[in-house]
Amino acid sequence: MKGSVIAMDRIFGRQAAARIVDGALDDLLVDPPDDRVRPGAxxxxxxxxxxxxxxxxxxxxxxxxxxxxxxxxxxxxxxxxxxxxxxxxxxxxxxxxQRILFKGRHAMLTPGAPGRNISRAIMNQERRAALQEILDEVELPESLGIVLRTGADAAEDADVREEIGRLADIAGMVLNESLSGRPARLLDGPSAPELALRDWPRSRDLDDSPGSFDRFGVDEMIDALRSPHVMFGGGSVAVEPTRALVAVDVNAAGSSSTAAGLKANLAALRALPRALRLRGLGGQILVDLAPLAKRDRRSVEDTAKSAFRACPVDTTFAGWTPLGHMEFLRKRERLPLHEVVT
Structure with missing residues (x-):
């Protein structure tokens, strides 16, 4: 199956969204248990x-x-x-x-950080000029800044205006709440389907009817994620969370040479962002590489940085340990899948 599909369904009683690209699971979002604080709330x-x-x-x-x-x-x-x-x-x-953000697909409002900006990823000058006109006509309180996100590039102007108005109404409701009184949740964090519609690339195929996971084989794909092993040409990688960190072990298939190790390491690091994303893993990531010559470290670093740059979850390369392991720090945007899906 070529192309991308977004399926929305329920799994283990929770809302979930899956993005399938060319027949393979590319991203997965699952609502947390009711007793967990949800990011964005x-x-x-x-x-x-x-x-x-x-x-x-x-x-x-x-x-x-x-x-x-x-x-x-x-x-x-x-x-x-x-x-x-x-x-x-x-x-x-x-x-x-305390840095509150009201985020939509096309725009983001920033209380206490005034200014009107357009994402630098929008390169077309004609489109930037059209979006600037929208910003110029928007009426917002002086203390409320706005950033037009990358999603505004391909959006209809009317949709951008509508979303700005909706976010402004939500911001006004929250910011006008009195700070006196008992602790309270003033705004819910986004659900898995809401996050998918807000942050994922648009797809012509969106199936949000019951049974969509079964129709696209998502249930079987999720079951496969219970295994820590990810296979690729030339080797495999094992991704195993512990209480302190996520341990990643790279193995070259059938050879202990540094040439085979380099090939396996490059392939593993290209596959690693997806493996972590689908399993909802973040925090400290420690990668035990296949045999690697020191002269090849720069090539491995560049490959890793490029792979994680394309991932929607912020990940920073922290450096090399004395034993030659790679260390990353990854934002905990999602709950680990093994805690959500039992």
């Missing part, structure tokens, strides 16, 4: 105990604790408007930020 939170030595503070919300880094000017007992930024590590509070 906005809260009126109450400041609890400060975390000495970390410059942060634990915040109380109706959905569980949040951790606010750089909590300067907030005293214990104060209330603050915050947004959950990523999922929490096991047995830890979910990270939060």
């Amino acid at each position: 906005i809260y009126r939170a109450k400041a609890g105990r400060p975390m000495k030595g970390q410059g942060g503070m634990i915040l109380e919300t109706p959905d569980g604790p949040l951790f606010l880094r750089n909590a300067k000017g907030i005293a214990q007992g104060d209330t603050a408007l915050v947004q959950a930024s990523t999922y929490a590590e096991r047995e830890k509070a979910a990270p939060a930020t």
Whole structure:
């Protein structure tokens, strides 16, 4: 099956969305359990105990604790408007930020960061001029900035205007809430289908009717993700999460030479972003490579950076360990699949 398909269905009682490209699962989003704080949710939170030595503070919300880094000017007992930024590590509070964002497919509103900007990824000057006209005519409070995202490039002008108006209404509702009162969730974080429609490339084929996962074989693809092994020409890679980090082991097929190892390492690093994305894995990623000569490290680095740059989940190359392992830091945008799908 050539081309891309977006399927939306339920799995284990939760909403989910799958993106299938040329017959293979390319991305997967699944709603978290009800007791987990969802990234993007906005809260009126109450400041609890400060975390000495970390410059942060634990915040109380109706959905569980949040951790606010750089909590300067907030005293214990104060209330603050915050947004959950990523999922929490096991047995830890979910990270939060006071830098609130209202994000849509075409636009993003930025309270407290005024300005009107267009994504640099939109290169066509005629399109940029048309989008600038939209920005010039938009009426927003002075304290509310706006950024037109890459998705605005191919969108109809009317759709861009409509979304800006909708986001402005949501922002006004949230920002006008009183900070006095009990902790409360003021805005839900986006669901898996909402994230898919907001962030994934458009597809002509969208199937959101019940049974879509069965029709496109998504259930079987998800079952295959229970195995840590990813096979590719010339070797395999094992992706195994632990409490502290995600361990990745690269194996060259049938050879221990550095030439075979280099080939396997390059192929493994190209496949790794998808393997992590589908399994919802983030945090510290440690890669134990196949045999590699030091002179080939730059080539391996460049391949890894290029592969992760094309992935929608922010990932940073942290460097080489003394034992020659590659280390990455990856944003925890998703819950690990093994915690969501049992």
